[in-house]
Every structure is written in C-alpha cells, then in structure tokens.
Amino acid sequence: MLYKNFINGEWVESATGKTFKSLNPADTSDELGEFPASDARDVEKAVLAADRAFREWSRVPAPKRGELLFDVAALIKQRKEELAQLMTREMGKVLKEARGDVQEGIDMTYYIAAEGRRLLGYTTPSELPNKHCLTVRRPIGRIAAITPWNFPFAIPTWKIMPALVAGNTVVWKPASDTPRLAYELAKIFEECGLPKGVLNVVFGGGSDVGIPLCKHPKIDMISFTGSSDTGKEIYKYGAEKLSQVHLELGGKNPIIVLEDGDLDLAVEGILWSAFGTTGQRCTACSRLIIEDGVYEKLLDKLVPRTEKLRLGNGLEPQTDVGPVVNRSALEKIARYVEIGIKEGAKLLCGGEIAKEGVLSKGFFFKPTIFGDVKPSMRIFQEEIFGPVLSVVKAKDYDEAIALANNTAYGLSSSIYTQDVNKAHRAVEDLEAGITYINSGTIGAEVHLPFGGVKNTGNGGREAGLAAIDEY
Numbered sequence: 001m002l003y004k005n006f007i008n009g010e011w012v013e014s015a016t017g018k019t020f021k022s023l024n025p026a027d028t029s030d031e032l033g034e035f036p037a038s039d040a041r042d043v044e045k046a047v048l049a050a051d052r053a054f055r056e057w058s059r060v061p062a063p064k065r066g067e068l069l070f071d072v073a074a075l076i077k078q079r080k081e082e083l084a085q086l087m088t089r090e091m092g093k094v095l096k097e098a099r100g101d102v103q104e105g106i107d108m109t110y111y112i113a114a115e116g117r118r119l120l121g122y123t124t125p126s127e128l129p130n131k132h133c134l135t136v137r138r139p140i141g142r143i144a145a146i147t148p149w150n151f152p153f154a155i156p157t158w159k160i161m162p163a164l165v166a167g168n169t170v171v172w173k174p175a176s177d178t179p180r181l182a183y184e185l186a187k188i189f190e191e192c193g194l195p196k197g198v199l200n201v202v203f204g205g206g207s208d209v210g211i212p213l214c215k216h217p218k219i220d221m222i223s224f225t226g227s228s229d230t231g232k233e234i235y236k237y238g239a240e241k242l243s244q245v246h247l248e249l250g251g252k253n254p255i256i257v258l259e260d261g262d263l264d265l266a267v268e269g270i271l272w273s274a275f276g277t278t279g280q281r282c283t284a285c286s287r288l289i290i291e292d293g294v295y296e297k298l299l300d301k302l303v304p305r306t307e308k309l310r311l312g313n314g315l316e317p318q319t320d321v322g323p324v325v326n327r328s329a330l331e332k333i334a335r336y337v338e339i340g341i342k343e344g345a346k347l348l349c350g351g352e353i354a355k356e357g358v359l360s361k362g363f364f365f366k367p368t369i370f371g372d373v374k375p376s377m378r379i380f381q382e383e384i385f386g387p388v389l390s391v392v393k394a395k396d397y398d399e400a401i402a403l404a405n406n407t408a409y410g411l412s413s414s415i416y417t418q419d420v421n422k423a424h425r426a427v428e429d430l431e432a433g434i435t436y437i438n439s440g441t442i443g444a445e446v447h448l449p450f451g452g453v454k455n456t457g458n459g460g461r462e463a464g465l466a467a468i469d470e471y
C-alpha cells in the first residue's frame with residue numbers, strides 16, 4: 001500500500017512523487033508499505049500548517065487538550081496488540097518488547113493527558129509594595145520532532161504528547177526505518193479528532209526532510225533523539241536561528257559487577273541489557289566491568305547463557321533475540337567485531353553474521369562477547385548499537401568507577417553489589433543520567449526524568465515532571 005504525508009489534517013502526496021519501502025528486517029520479502037520520500041517542499045507545507053494551527057490550539061484550555069490525549073491513549077490501548085505486531089515486523093524487536101514499547105506510549109499519553117490540569121505556575125510576594133507576582137506557562141510554538149527507529153512508538157509519544165498538551169503544534173519526521181508505526185500513530189490522532197495542522201507528519205530521509213525542518217525559520221524548537229553525530233549537526237541549525245534544541249543521544253552504558261554482587265542476578269541483568277532489542281537501545285549495556293576476584297566466575301556463567309540465546313523472527317514465541325534493523329547496521333556491527341579482533345580483544349562468543357536457515361532472509365548477528373578488552377580500544381569507547389559486549393577487569397571499586405566513567409557518553413549505568421555504602425557511593429560517582437543498583441541498565445518509567453550527561457545530550461530531560469518544562 002502507498003501511504004501519504006499527514007499535513008493540515010489531510011493525507012497528501014509528496015511534491016517529489018518519489019517513495020521508499022519499509023521492510024521487515026527478519027524477512028525482507030515482507031513489506032510494510034511504501035512511503036513518500038519527501039523533501040523541503042513538503043516540509044514547507046507542514047510547517048505552515050503547524051504555524052496556522054498554533055494560535056487556536058494554544059488557546060484551547062489545557063484540560064481540554066488533555067482530554068483529547070485521554071482519547072488517544074484509550075485508542076492506542078485498544079490497538080496495542082496490533083501495533084506491537086506491526087512493530088516487530090517493522091524493526092525486529094521481539095514481540096514482548098514491542099508490547100512494552102507500545103505500553104510505554106500508552107503510559108506516557110495517560111500521564112501527560114492528566115498534566116493538562118496541572119500546568120501549574122506559582123505566585124510569590126514581590127519586593128515592592130502593591131505589586132502582585134505570578135507566573136503562567138506558555139507554549140514555545142512550532143516544534144520539530146525527529147525520532148529514531150529503535151523505540152518507534154514510545155519515543156514519539158515522549159515528545160508529541162507533552163508538546164501538544166502544553167499548547168504547541170508539531171511537525172514530526174519519523175525514522176525512515178519505521179514509517180508504518182508513525183502512520184498508525186498519526187491515524188489514531190486523526191480518529192480522535194485532533195484539529196487540522198496541530199500534528200503533521202512528513203516521511204523521508206534525514207537530509208531531505210530532517211535538515212530543512214531543523215533550519216526552517218518558523219520552527220521554534222527542535223526535539224531530537226538519535227545519534228550524537230546527527231545531534232551535533234542539528235544543534236548547529238538551532239544555534240543559527242537561536243531556537244531551543246533538545247537532544248537525546250547515544251550511550252556506551254556500563255554494568256559494574258563487584259566481588260560481593262549476586263552473580264546469578266547479574267547474569268540476568270547483563271543478558272537482558274546487552275542483548276535485549278538486539279543491543280539497539282540507547283540504554284543497552286555495551287561495557288561490562290568485573291572486579292578481579294569474580295571475573296572468570298561471572299564469565300563462566302554468562303558466556304554459555306549467551307550462546308544459548310535463540311535468534312529468530314521476533315513474532316515467534318521461542319525467539320530471544322531478533323534481527324538488527326537493516327543491512328548497514330549489520331555491516332557496521334561486523335566491522336566493529338573485526339576491529340575488536342585486530343585490537344587484540346578475545347572473542348568469547350558470537351562474532352559473526354547468522355545465516356543458518358530462515359536467518360538468511362534477514363539481518364541477524366550472533367550475540368557477541370569480547371573479553372580482555374582494554375579501555376583504549378574502540379570497541380570499549382564507540383557506540384556499536386548491536387549485540388556486542390566488551391568486558392574489562394577492574395582491581396577494585398575505584399578502578400571500576402574510573403573505567404565506567406572513561407567514555408564520552410553518560411546515559412545509563414548499573415552496579416551489582418551487596419554493600420549498601422558502595423551502592424550509594426556509585427550513584428554519586430557514576431557520570432550518567434541514570435544509575436541502577438542490582439538491576440541492568442535498561443527500563444525507563446514515564447513519570448521519571450530521562451536523559452544523560454556528556455555526549456548523550458545537552459542537558460534536557462524527557463518524561464517525568466521535566467516533560468512539561470521542556471515544552
């Protein structure tokens with residue numbers, strides 16, 4: 001089926017007449033649709049629609065804007081299973097994780113809908129007599145939302161819902177790998193009666209759609225989740241016109257296991273954090289730092305469990321690990337494995353593209369662990385965004401923390417220890433936006449702020465109370 005852009009409440013063809021296809025990464029013969037490969041002309045129409053709709057939408061009482069989001073949440077909930085199955089087909093994550101992604105979108109939408117009644121300001125005494133001071137919240141204006149494919153439902157809701165409840169209008173450019181999920185979300189808004197132009201969706205590539213959208217003079221804020229390289233480029237476009245820019249970027253998240261940690265619990269957390277979503281989460285664990293005394297013991301438990309993970313189509317109930325998102329991701333992961341081997345790391349398992357039987361129909365990479373990794377190695381420093389875990393040894397707590405912080409990124413982190421003092425110290429010592437104790441690096445909750453430090457962003461936070469402040 002040929003899908004269209006959603007501009008000013010209508011489904012319209014792109015000015016380019018060109019299209020691209022969305023394919024199932026587990027089986028590329030399965031097509032999810034053909035989408036417009038739009039360009040700056042389509043962006044122009046969408047931004048003008050958002051501009052025209054802004055005044056009226058910003059004057060709809062916030063609780064009424066919230067009520068519309070309650071309807072959206074209810075409809076997503078009703079369609080949860082269908083959306084989850086589409087997600088597994090479109091980007092590969094296993095069905096139970098896809099259900100979690102949609103559920104996060106439901107939770108976020110309900111959570112933010114209620115904020116329509118809580119756009120609180122404050123009153124304060126003045127320093128002058130006969131003067132009364134109060135604050136009111138006002139929307140920023142026209143927001144560009146640019147989202148990645150790895151959480152194709154949850155991440156868009158993190159941006160679109162708070163932007164809308166606060167009274168902004170939105171032009172959304174979804175990732176080219178997951179246009180179908182974006183279409184479904186836009187369709188839900190349409191069915192719930194969102195006024196024309198309040199949310200617009202333009203399909204197409206980062207250069208053809210993303211750049212003109214970020215540069216557009218009528219865009220007041222850019223909210224971006226994606227890689228650090230793209231984030232840095234987008235920050236410049238925002239700076240040129242002094243727009244606000246919210247960046248949620250990459251990660252190289254560590255798990256530390258100390259000698260007194262519960263090793264069996266740690267193995268579960270590591271498997272889930274390193275190989276869940278095939279390692280393609282911004283919070284995925286890609287560095288494991290083990291205290292000397294339990295290095296061999298932990299790897300003796302972890303490696304066989306990793307080798308037993310079953311690769312396959314995420315729709316099959318027995319599958320543990322799905323495909324990676326596309327061919328270029330597969331090739332990038334394979335290149336990093338070669339780099340790791342050349343750098344002298346010890347390949348403990350995996351390390352190759354899986355081609356057995358039905359796996360040859362898609363983009364599968366075997367869950368991979370490198371031991372004896374040195375902190376200077378590229379596999380320890382760079383975001384691979386695939387099922388590759390680099391393991392280093394630390395002589396004690398202090399060295400473990402130093403190794404964890406030895407990275408340009410700072411999104412999530414975790415420590416396994418039974419020592420309550422070390423656990424609490426780690427919360428202070430780890431340079432990361434999120435720290436887990438005795439749990440893996442993944443798992444956001446919508447009422448908590450989410451974001452990182454260092455190259456993971458520019459200080460903003462999504463979700464939680466911060467979501468409304470941002471917009």
Ligand code: NDP
Pocket residue numbers: 146147148149150151173174175176177204205206207209210211214225226227228230231233234248249250251281282283383385411451452456
């Ligand atoms: P990219 O940066 O490649 O793409 C993200 C989005 O930006 C896509 O919609 C993409 O479009 C678009 N885009 C690409 N180039 C440009 C450009 N020059 N100008 C404007 N838009 C552009 O990231 P990935 O899709 O590969 O996503 C994975 C990355 O996202 C990882 O680094 C991951 O860590 C990070 N991430 C961060 C999260 C966080 O909260 N910190 C959460 C999830 C992911 P197109 O798809 O058409 O190329």
